[in-house]
Amino acid sequence: MASTRDRRIVVVGGSLGGLRVTEAIATGGWEGEIVVVSAETHAPYTRPPLSKTALVTGPDPDALAFKHGLEAGRAQWRFGARAVAADLAGRTVTLADGSTLGYDGLVAATGVRPRQLPAGVDRTGGATHVIRTVEDCRALHGALRSHPRVVVLGAGFIGCEVAATAAGLGCRVTVVALDEAPMLRPLGRAVGDAVRTRHEQEGVEFRLGSAVSSVRTEGRVHIVELDDGTSVAGDVVVQSVGSSPCVEWLADNGLDLTDGIETDNRMRAGSVPGVVAVGDVARFPNPLFDDVPRRVEHWQMPLDTARRAASTLLGDLAGADTDPAPFTPLPSFWSDQYELRLQSFGAPGLADRIDVLEGDLAEHAAVVGYFRDNRLVGALALGLPRRAVAVRRKLLASLSDPAPMCPSLT
Amino acid sequence: MKISVDMNVCQNYGQCVFAAPEVFDLDDAGGLVYQPTVGDTARGEVEAAAMACPVQAITIEG
Ligand SMILES: Cc1cc2nc3c(=O)[nH]c(=O)nc-3n(C[C@H](O)[C@H](O)[C@H](O)COP(=O)(O)OP(=O)(O)OC[C@H]3O[C@@H](n4cnc5c(N)ncnc54)[C@H](O)[C@@H]3O)c2cc1C
Numbered sequence: 183m184a185s186t187r188d189r190r191i192v193v194v195g196g197s198l199g200g201l202r203v204t205e206a207i208a209t210g211g212w213e214g215e216i217v218v219v220s221a222e223t224h225a226p227y228t229r230p231p232l233s234k235t236a237l238v239t240g241p242d243p244d245a246l247a248f249k250h251g252l253e254a255g256r257a258q259w260r261f262g263a264r265a266v267a268a269d270l271a272g273r274t275v276t277l278a279d280g281s282t283l284g285y286d287g288l289v290a291a292t293g294v295r296p297r298q299l300p301a302g303v304d305r306t307g308g309a310t311h312v313i314r315t316v317e318d319c320r321a322l323h324g325a326l327r328s329h330p331r332v333v334v335l336g337a338g339f340i341g342c343e344v345a346a347t348a349a350g351l352g353c354r355v356t357v358v359a360l361d362e363a364p365m366l367r368p369l370g371r372a373v374g375d376a377v378r379t380r381h382e383q384e385g386v387e388f389r390l391g392s393a394v395s396s397v398r399t400e401g402r403v404h405i406v407e408l409d410d411g412t413s414v415a416g417d418v419v420v421q422s423v424g425s426s427p428c429v430e431w432l433a434d435n436g437l438d439l440t441d442g443i444e445t446d447n448r449m450r451a452g453s454v455p456g457v458v459a460v461g462d463v464a465r466f467p468n469p470l471f472d473d474v475p476r477r478v479e480h481w482q483m484p485l486d487t488a489r490r491a492a493s494t495l496l497g498d499l500a501g502a503d504t505d506p507a508p509f510t511p512l513p514s515f516w517s518d519q520y521e522l523r524l525q526s527f528g529a530p531g532l533a534d535r536i537d538v539l540e541g542d543l544a545e546h547a548a549v550v551g552y553f554r555d556n557r558l559v560g561a562l563a564l565g566l567p568r569r570a571v572a573v574r575r576k577l578l579a580s581l582s583d584p585a586p587m588c589p590s591l592t
Numbered sequence: 593m594k595i596s597v598d599m600n601v602c603q604n605y606g607q608c609v610f611a612a613p614e615v616f617d618l619d620d621a622g623g624l625v626y627q628p629t630v631g632d633t634a635r636g637e638v639e640a641a642a643m644a645c646p647v648q649a650i651t652i653e654g
């Protein structure tokens with residue numbers, strides 16, 4: 183066998199997950215080559231500001247770039263390079279330019295892309311906006327400068343943040359969504375309704391419970407037609423209708439690619455050793471909740487899964503069992519809408535019961551508990567940032583308690 | 593090891609507090625407070641905190 187120095191790990195995807203896994207591999211004792219294949223042309227940068235502050239000011243890639251860890255610079259970074267295929271049995275990855283890269287270990291860190299309405303529904307010829315990259319943010323920032331009427335399609339986190347930012351810039355904003363409340367699936371009706379009233383105080387209008395049947399352009403105006411027969415006109419249309427995992431390059435290898443790359447609790451994908459996945463694209467079981475593999479599209483997950491995946495991969499390549507303890511990362515995310523901050527911990531989307539544990543949703547200052555089978559599985563601090571640290575601590579304690587009672591978080 | 597946080601950039605997200613609770617904390621108003629100098633034993637946690645900051649506000653020296 184070749185010495186470790188002649189061996190190679192290929193990381194596909196060079197954003198948060200790709201960067202953190204590269205650092206963990208480089209500092210974890212790997213002496214071989216590391217090649218990072220990154221479809222974007224920028225050094226890795228932070229996305230959360232793209233729907234918040236950077237959308238107000240216009241994005242500056244240098245200011246958004248990650249300061250820490252590019253010193254994992256022992257890796258070769260190939261920017262603007264896209265993987266189009268992989269042969270897991272033959273251990274090669276094929277890039278868009280036709281070249282192939284052999285590997286000993288492979289990390290999938292390709293994240294997600296915004297889902298788009300089908301071309302038959304979006305008939306604007308690509309005039310609608312999405313928001314995932316610096317380029318998307320720059321385009322939308324430019325479009326918002328003239329205080330246009332904005333129609334946001336989708337009322338998830340990103341849609342709500344874009345609506346809040348645009349309203350703050352003085353735009354007239356309408357949010358159109360199929361769900362009956364903003365952020366309904368992750369946070370539930372009561373919280374969604376409370377957030378909706380906060381938006382309405384800023385003049386944002388909601389058209390909920392209807393599907394978009396078409397978006398077309400008349401002159402310079404876009405008309406969004408809904409399946410209830412009504413329509414909304416806007417100068418700018420933003421699609422934030424969810425995301426699709428970037429997995430096509432892994433097709434035909436026998437992996438389960440329905441909604442991301444399915445992995446085990448060690449972040450291993452499929453049965454051929456030496457392949458792991460991290461970040462938004464990975465669908466893994468978290469024993470903190472149950473044994474169902476799920477994807478988590480939150481900031482914290484690429485960091486946690488990168489550490490886990492690197493240790494698994496280095497162990498598997500060395501034929502050693504490095505990390506047998508179960509991997510139980512706590513999902514967490516925040517969202518800023520106006521001055522209102524939402525901080526969520528755990529898996530509130532799994533709840534069958536939601537209780538306000540503290541404060542008042544109508545005042546936009548509350549701690550909300552999410553229970554499944556009477557067990558606390560998630561918690562939200564809405565407009566109470568100083569409670570977030572304690573709420574998170576209590577949730578962790580409750581999740582690791584085999585017989586939790588936990589009626590309150592205080 | 594010296595820690596500095598650019599308070600013009602910090603959004604009080606608290607991700608650093610979750611990573612290194614001995615070094616970073618949120619005060620009663622929800623604002624970030626932290627120890628500017630810490631011993632080397634905290635290095636791992638502080639580096640994790642710097643990595644976890646979504647706006648890259650934390651700088652470590654030494
Ligand atoms: C506008 C916005 C706001 C957000 N706000 C928050 C927030 O407030 N709080 C929070 O917790 N989270 C937030 N997030 C989520 C957070 O940014 C993501 O969880 C995180 O970026 C995921 O990192 P990742 O590396 O797994 O995936 P990504 O960041 O999606 O990176 C994947 C990379 O792989 C590249 N790639 C894809 N396919 C290929 C290929 N075939 N070959 C080579 N490269 C490829 C992509 O171009 C991309 O650069 C936000 C996200 C967005 C877009």
Ligand code: SF4
Pocket residue numbers: 597601602603604605606607608609616624644645646647648649650
């Ligand atoms: S993680 Fe960054 S933004 Fe958040 S409180 Fe810490 S320094 Fe401030």
